[in-house]
Amino acid sequence: AQKVTQAQTEISVVEKEDVTLDCVYETRDTTYYLFWYKQPPSGELVFLIRRNSFDEQNEISGRYSWNFQKSTSSFNFTITASQVVDSAVYFCALSEGPGNQFYFGTGTSLTVIP
């Protein structure tokens, strides 16, 4: 069964618009970890954030914010005032705790149009 679903395959926004990337996960564990990665057109994978299941506080880092809601099994990522440099593929990932592997979603390709 797919553990991480990123239903949005591709999104296009105009520069300065806000955009939210959705991530829905599935797990039976009470302890788990969620991650977001960015893959710009150059191809490298860049770690953005890690969240554990017992910390539901939202997090903000500059123009980036993350909304973790256990009730809906979602860990959504919002970019405020998008810029062309935000154009990339974004991956959400789940780990079911110590000793477990990562499960990646299929990614959302974001294009920010100038």
Add this chain to the structure above:
Amino acid sequence: DAGITQSPRHKVTETGTPVTLRCHQTENHRYMYWYRQDPGHGLRLIHYSYGVKDTDKGEVSDGYSVSRSKTEDFLLTLESATSSQTSVYFCAISEGQGTYEQYFGPGTRLTVT
């Protein structure tokens, strides 16, 4: 940036030939991973290592083998390459399995003709 290098960065090979990809890290992390990235599939785990000579299979391990004789090096071998193994291969490292973020190398683009 985490010190992870992969070699080669690009390779074209013929069906049936053996191929070895190398991942080298300078972070002294215990865990190392090999993933493949294909359109529509995201990243899928091939094999991982939790120490020197300690390895285990991932989700898509058929047709691949790995070896880790030193902490810093993790090798991925395609014994007899097939066209279905055309992909981009990423190595990753982490301090711990599951609880810590993984840091990725630059990737190797492999084409099997």
